[in-house]
Amino acid sequence: METEEFDVVVIGTGFGAAPPALRLAQAGARVLMLEKGPRLRPTGDFRQTQDPRYLRRFIKSVSANTVGLTYAEALGGGSAFYEMVSLRAPSKAFAQREAGGRRLWPERLDRGAMDPWYDLADRTLGVEQIAVDDVPKTGQVFSLLMRNLGFSCDRARYAVRHCVGAGSCVTGCPVGAKRWLMTNYLPAAEEAGARIETDLEAVAVGVLRHPRRYQVLARGREGGWRHFNARTVILAGGTVGTARLLLRSRPQLPRLSPRVGKHIALNGGVKAAGILADGLPDGDMFSGRSHPGVISYQFMESHGISVFPAKPLPLQLISSARIRLEGDDRQPVYWGEPHVELMRLYRRRMMILVALGLTPPAASVELDGDGKAGGLDAHRRRAARLRHRGQRAARLDPHAQRLPADPRRFRRR
C-alpha cells in the first residue's frame, strides 16, 4: 500500500476545514483535504425537491433519545445545505464554563481576539446583513410581533448574492446564489496547490516516531485503503465525525485525553409553534429564502438564547413535529381532522419559533467496546441522571462501529 507525504492533512472540507487549508496552502504548505462524501455538481446535484431519497444522499443525522444532530456528507460539508446564515458567536459563548468551573474556550480566546478572523471569513464568504427589502413575509411578521411585545429584532447576516427567494436553500441553491465553500475557499485552496480527495474516509490517526509524523489511514467508498503521512493533521470532520475518529484512534494515540467525546455543547434548539392572531398579516412559509431573515437577541443577556422564526417546508415540518393545538382535547391529536385543520393554517397563519442557546456541555459521543450500539438502559439511566441536574445528554453514536484498530496498519519508518 502506497504512503503519500504531505505537510498538512486536513480531515473534512466544511467550514472548519476549508479556511486553514486555504491559508496553509497559500503559505506554501503541501496540503491534502480528505472528504468522506462525494464531490457535488451544483447543476445536477442541487435540486428543488421534497424527495427524502435525495436529501438522504447528502444529509445525514444521528439521533438518540434526548438529542438529535443533522450534518451533511459531501464536498464542502454543510456549506452546500445550510441556510446561509453567518453570525458571530457572542462574547458570552466564549466565556462559557462547564459545571466544574473550567472554561470551555482557552483563556485568551474571546470575541475580541476572534473578530479580525471573523472579518476575514466574512470577506471571503461574502457575508452581508440582509436588506429590509429582502426580509420575507415570515420574518416581517415575526419582527412585528416582537415590536408589539416591546422586544428587539435584528436583521441577520447571510452569505448570498442575488438571491431570488427560490426557497430551496437546504437542498442546495439551484440558481447559484448561495455562497458556499465551492464558490470561494475550496477552489482558492486548490488553486494554491491543495489537493482535495473525495469519497475517502479517514478512519484512524496514528503517530510515527522516526521521523515524527502523523499517519492517517483512509478507506475509499468503493473499498481500498490508503495511508497519508503529515507533520500536522487538522481534524475538522464535524462534532460527531471528529470525536468518532479520535475515539477510534485511541489505540494509536495513547496520550489522547479521556475527555475526548465528552462535554459536547450543542446549540440546544427548542421549537414552538403558534397561530397568528386575527389582524396580523400573513407569514408565508412557502415564499422567499429558507431562513426568514431576522433574529432577536432580546433574551441573550437574561437567558443566553437567541430567538428566530423558522420556515420549514412540509417535509421538514412533518419530520420534526407532531403538531396539535394546545387545549384541543379531541381525539386523535396529531392526525385526522384536527391535524388537517392545523395543516390548512400552516402556510399563512402558523408561526414557528426557534430558540438557540448556550446549553450546558452535556452530550457525549461514545463507541461501544464490541462495536455495536447498546447499553440502552445505561443510557436511559444516564440521561435521567443528567436531566435531574437540569441538563440533557445522550449517546450520539448509536450506529458506530469500532474499526479494526490494528497498529500494523500504521507503517513505521
Place this chain on the structure above:
Amino acid sequence: MITRKDFLLGAAAALLAGCTPVRILVRDYPAGFDRSPVAERILRRFVTTVIPGADGPHLARAFTDSDYPFAPYAPFFAHDLATRALRLGATSFEALEPRGRVAVVQAGLDGDATTRKLYRAAIFLAQVSFYAGIYDDAAGCDLIEFQGARELVPRAQQRHAQPERFFGRALTGDGNYA
C-alpha cells in the same frame, strides 16, 4: 394427557396469535395481500382516514416503496387494518364510515408495542408523502396551498409592502450580537 407435540403446537399457535413481531416474521397474512389491489385500496383508505380530504395518484405509494423501510410490513399492516375492521362488524376496512375507520386506526395505536410502532410509522409516512408531495416536486399539495418545491413566488409577493413598518428596535448595527 397432553403430548409434547400438542404442547409445542399449542404454544406455537398461541405465540403466533399473540405476538405481533412473530406474526410479522412469519408473514401472518393471506398471500393476496402482497401488492394486491385489495391492499392498495385499504392503504389508500388508511391515508384518507389519517388525512381527511387527501387525494391524488400517489396516496399509498410510499407504503410499498422499497426505498423506505415500511415496505416489508405493508401487507401485514393492510391485513391488520382489514382484520380490525372485521372485528367491528364491517365487511371491509374500506366499507367503514369515517368514524369507524378512525376507531380502527386508534385501536392499532393502542395495541402492543410493535403494532403501535407500525401504526405510528404508517401515519408518519402518509403525512410526509402527501403533504410534501414527495413523488411529484411540481405538484405539491393543494390542501395546504403548497405549490411544489419548484414554485418560485414572484419577488414582489415574497414580502409585504412598506417593509419598514414591520421593524422596531434593533440591538445591533450589523446583525452580530457583541
